[in-house]
Amino acid sequence: MKNLLFIALLALPCLAQAQTLNDYQHTMDQFVQYYNHQEADNIAHMWTPAETFLWNNERMKEMHEKYGTITAFKFLGVDKTDPNQVWVFLTQFSKAGKKTTSLTLDANKHLGTFRFITSSPGITKMKEAANK
Numbered sequence: 001m002k003n004l005l006f007i008a009l010l011a012l013p014c015l016a017q018a019q020t021l022n023d024y025q026h027t028m029d030q031f032v033q034y035y036n037h038q039e040a041d042n043i044a045h046m047w048t049p050a051e052t053f054l055w056n057n058e059r060m061k062e063m064h065e066k067y068g069t070i071t072a073f074k075f076l077g078v079d080k081t082d083p084n085q086v087w088v089f090l091t092q093f094s095k096a097g098k099k100t101t102s103l104t105l106d107a108n109k110h111l112g113t114f115r116f117i118t119s120s121p122g123i124t125k126m127k128e129a130a131n132k
Contacts, residue, residue: 007124009036016116019105019109022100022107023091023105024075024103024110025075026080026108027046027103027111028059028073028089028101028103030042031043031046032070032073033051034046035042035060035063035070036069036070038057038060038064039089040055040056040057040059040060040062042127043054043055043073044056046111046114047110047111047114048108048110051073054069055095060072063116066096067093067094067095067096067099067117068093068094068095068096069093069094070091070093070094071090071092071093072091072092073089073090073091073096073101074089074090074130075091076088076090076100076123076126076127076130077104077126077129079120079123079126080122080123081120081121081122082102082120083116084104084112084113085104086102086103086104086113086115086118087102087103087104088100088102088118088123088126089101089102089103089119092129096117099117100117100118100119100123100127101114101115101117101118102114102123103114103115108109120123
């Protein structure tokens, strides 16, 4: 019994650090707000350190011309076939239609992996399951 309690106490910090669906949805909410308002600097600072070379005003303009604004998103699941085990969202764009976006969060809830538009066999299976 003491061993079980000891193991549970060791696991507690890990559980406290785990991100929840609410954390991922909140991050997507933030991203969508910044993206739709073309706030490249705010998006860049969603990473630590900031990814300013990837997110700039020129790129935001190009992305809006190609994809439009994000009108909705919905959590599909975690792609466990991906080495990063990304959390996947079905993302609705005003010009490009439905795409998928995936991400991970670090221990401080900053973006880790972020794929604006992505696909994989695992994601395809999630999309098919969501359409049933």
